[in-house]
Amino acid sequence: MTHVSHSVDAADSRSLWSLSVDERAYVAFVADHDGDNICQRLADMGFLAGRSVTCLVTPGFGAPRVYAVGGSTYSIDKRTAQLIRVVNERPA
Amino acid sequence: MRDILLVGAPNSGKSALFNRLTGLKHKVANYPGITIDVGKGHLVSDTNVSLWDFPGTYSLTAVSGEEQVAIDNLRCALNDDREAVIAMVLDATRLEKGLTYCLQVAREAARSKKTFIVLLNMMDIIENDDLELDIAGLQAALGVPVFPVSARTGNGVNTAEQAMVSGEFDLPPWAETPDVLISGSAQQIGDRFSPKGDLLVRRQARLDHWLLGTVSGGIAFVSIMTLFFQAIFTWAAPLMDGVEAVVLSMGGLVASVMPSGMAADFINDAIFGGLGAFLVFVPLVFILTLIIGALEDSGYLARAALICHRPLSYFGLSGKSFVPLLSGVACAIPAIYAARTMSSMQERLLTYVAIPLMPCSARLPVYALLIAILIPDGTFFGGLIGWQGLAMSAIYFFGISTALLVAALVSRLGNDNRRGQPFILELPAYRVPIARPILRSALNRAWHFVRKAGSVIFMVTIGVWILGYFPNGGEDLAGSWLASLGRFIEPVFEPLGLDWRYGVAIIASFLAREVFVGTLGTIFGIENADADPAPLADQIAASGLSAASGVALVVFFTIALQCVSTVALLAREAKSARFAITLMVGYFVLAWIVAWLVFVGSSALLS
Ligand SMILES: Nc1nc2c(ncn2[C@@H]2O[C@H](COP(=O)(O)OP(=O)(O)O)[C@@H](O)[C@H]2O)c(=O)[nH]1
Numbered sequence: 001m002t003h004v005s006h007s008v009d010a011a012d013s014r015s016l017w018s019l020s021v022d023e024r025a026y027v028a029f030v031a032d033h034d035g036d037n038i039c040q041r042l043a044d045m046g047f048l049a050g051r052s053v054t055c056l057v058t059p060g061f062g063a064p065r066v067y068a069v070g071g072s073t074y075s076i077d078k079r080t081a082q083l084i085r086v087v088n089e090r091p092a
Numbered sequence: 093m094r095d096i097l098l099v100g101a102p103n104s105g106k107s108a109l110f111n112r113l114t115g116l117k118h119k120v121a122n123y124p125g126i127t128i129d130v131g132k133g134h135l136v137s138d139t140n141v142s143l144w145d146f147p148g149t150y151s152l153t154a155v156s157g158e159e160q161v162a163i164d165n166l167r168c169a170l171n172d173d174r175e176a177v178i179a180m181v182l183d184a185t186r187l188e189k190g191l192t193y194c195l196q197v198a199r200e201a202a203r204s205k206k207t208f209i210v211l212l213n214m215m216d217i218i219e220n221d222d223l224e225l226d227i228a229g230l231q232a233a234l235g236v237p238v239f240p241v242s243a244r245t246g247n248g249v250n251t252a253e254q255a256m257v258s259g260e261f262d263l264p265p266w267a268e269t270p271d272v273l274i275s276g277s278a279q280q281i282g283d284r285f286s287p288k289g290d291l292l293v294r295r296q297a298r299l300d301h302w303l304l305g306t307v308s309g310g311i312a313f314v315s316i317m318t319l320f321f322q323a324i325f326t327w328a329a330p331l332m333d334g335v336e337a338v339v340l341s342m343g344g345l346v347a348s349v350m351p352s353g354m355a356a357d358f359i360n361d362a363i364f365g366g367l368g369a370f371l372v373f374v375p376l377v378f379i380l381t382l383i384i385g386a387l388e389d390s391g392y393l394a395r396a397a398l399i400c401h402r403p404l405s406y407f408g409l410s411g412k413s414f415v416p417l418l419s420g421v422a423c424a425i426p427a428i429y430a431a432r433t434m435s436s437m438q439e440r441l442l443t444y445v446a447i448p449l450m451p452c453s454a455r456l457p458v459y460a461l462l463i464a465i466l467i468p469d470g471t472f473f474g475g476l477i478g479w480q481g482l483a484m485s486a487i488y489f490f491g492i493s494t495a496l497l498v499a500a501l502v503s504r505l506g507n508d509n510r511r512g513q514p515f516i517l518e519l520p521a522y523r524v525p526i527a528r529p530i531l532r533s534a535l536n537r538a539w540h541f542v543r544k545a546g547s548v549i550f551m552v553t554i555g556v557w558i559l560g561y562f563p564n565g566g567e568d569l570a571g572s573w574l575a576s577l578g579r580f581i582e583p584v585f586e587p588l589g590l591d592w593r594y595g596v597a598i599i600a601s602f603l604a605r606e607v608f609v610g611t612l613g614t615i616f617g618i619e620n621a622d623a624d625p626a627p628l629a630d631q632i633a634a635s636g637l638s639a640a641s642g643v644a645l646v647v648f649f650t651i652a653l654q655c656v657s658t659v660a661l662l663a664r665e666a667k668s669a670r671f672a673i674t675l676m677v678g679y680f681v682l683a684w685i686v687a688w689l690v691f692v693g694s695s696a697l698l699s
Contacts, residue, residue, distance in 0.1 A: 041153075
């Protein structure tokens with residue numbers, strides 16, 4: 001089960017994985033994955049609502065992709081990237 | 093004297109600072125009152141001051157059971173009533189990353205009345221690129237002293253050191269701040285003070301486009317790994333041969349000045365033989381640590397993990413297991429050390445499970461002998477492909493597949509059926525590696541191996557020597573205790589169609605798998621079987637070893653953990669002798685069962 005706590009409507013957002021190379025978006029919220037603190041860890045690493053995030057590289061063969069957020073660069077696999085919801089406009 | 097506790101997020105340069113402050117001299121020690129080992133060193137400028145290097149985490153909130161242990165211990169150290177200075181290392185170029193953690197720790201420090209300061213590291217990059225960073229403003233916003241430093245150039249380190257040793261500062265103003273405000277403030281401070289622009293990120297991304305691109309990245313990956321692999325074989329091999337030659341000739345020299353007899357034999361074969369048995373690994377451990385250190389420091393290791401992650405995740409492994417597994421194709425010893433780059437113990441243990449199954453080079457002479465017995469020396473496709481070479485490839489393929497399948501099985505059994513852990517890996521900036529700390533850690537690791545694994549290997553070697561030497565003074569291996577033991581365990585190998593001679597060789601090969609060949613040579617009365625296995629192969633074939641038994645032996649050696657050095661080191665590194673022994677016994681049983689099935693199957697096929 002996945003439950004979320006956020007102010008942005010889930011319908012307006014899309015997953016971080018949908019970003020193409022050099023595309024920029026803003027973090028809307030991070031869906032809480034059942035049981036673990038991944039949501040918390042992503043927040044600690046800089047994936048906070050309103051932060052801008054850019055997709056830097058999408059290596060082939062379904063490999064984890066590379067994203068820049070808050071001056072840091074992370075590689076994230078599909079499953080985890082899909083927990084991160086982004087929107088095109090900076091949330092108010 | 094106050095203690096200094098170094099904390100910070102991974103890749104903030106904490107180890108680099110620790111090395112600089114302690115002059116690279118440190119050991120693993122126990123901080124009073126806590127249960128995990130942390131790095132301990134003394135300030136170069138004042139050896140009365142102890143510096144403690146706590147494991148890097150991203151915050152005081154754990155995401156795994158293992159991290160929970162590390163964090164509980166850190167909290168414990170933060171909250172005791174010892175006089176200590178907490179120094180939080182922040183990466184100035186990636187400020188946002190560490191700020192929540194910084195404020196969380198500042199709050200703990202304030203509550204337990206400990207001095208808290210921030211070491212703002214990587215200032216050399218900020219200065220070189222003319223990035224703007226308002227340190228005074230940051231200091232005011234954080235409410236704690238901030239010292240700009242560079243672990244790489246050493247700038248600012250002295251000033252910071254002075255402050256840590258004798259500075260008096262107000263306690264951080266966060267003692268009563270609730271969690272939401274901590275993370276909110278961290279976000280605000282990060283947004284406000286982080287160096288503006290994405291110059292650094294862009295620069296990295298350009299390189300990443302190349303090194304992670306589907307085609308260019310593939311080529312780069314294969315080239316770097318080929319180079320890495322070559323280095324182990326071509327650079328380490330002469331050194332290993334050299335070490336072996338020196339130890340052997342020293343043994344010969346010592347024995348030659350002694351009257352011949354048991355004492356001389358003991359010194360030459362047991363003592364120097366035993367020394368040689370583990371000293372040959374030292375160059376391998378040293379060189380591999382050196383290369384992996386350089387790969388890690390350059391930033392490429394994290395990219396290699398990314399590239400390998402998806403294929404390995406099918407087997408429950410993570411991309412970070414790739415380099416250890418690849419090293420395992422050379423030798424399990426440096427491979428086990430290579431797994432130290434993995435921060436999660438759970439992932440590391442699974443990698444340890446797979447490593448001994450990788451087709452290491454000590455199995456090569458065994459396979460060469462058995463192939464020479466089993467497979468005719470013919471070629472096909474106009475001489476391009478030989479049957480024997482093909483057989484060798486098949487054996488390697490079998491070994492690697494077994495390693496991956498066993499890992500997959502163990503991870504399914506041990507885990508809650510989810511496919512691996514989520515993969516979130518920070519990609520550190522590409523950098524030119526610094527030689528000194530890497531050299532130092534390679535030396536440390538080689539020394540660690542000698543100290544920690546050496547004694548077990550040495551003792552087992554002496555034990556096997558005694559078994560082979562008595563009661564007839566080494567005259568006749570067939571009449572030795574070792575042979576009696578071989579006959580005693582004959583029933584174990586009989587179902588595989590193998591008699592006591594193979595039992596003896598298998599026991600002896602526990603010292604190192606290649607000893608199998610030399611021991612059989614001795615039993616069959618063939619000199620120098622190590623160097624040229626052909627006469628021995630003929631002799632064994634003539635003695636009537638069935639093809640099915642030969643194949644069973646190959647299968648047995650691909651799986652069995654026949655290596656005292658690996659078992660000794662696994663026990664050390666996994667911090668569990670039980671783990672190592674379980675693995676050894678488990679792989680013996682598995683090897684036997686698979687070998688038996690193959691024996692029965694191929695006997696039926698061939699008859
Ligand atoms: N340019 C620069 N690089 C640094 C500095 N401090 C550390 N590094 C590099 O940053 C990387 C991570 O450092 P390390 O000490 O391993 O980080 P840790 O994970 O916090 O222990 C390594 O490649 C270091 O060589 C610094 O002050 N300046």
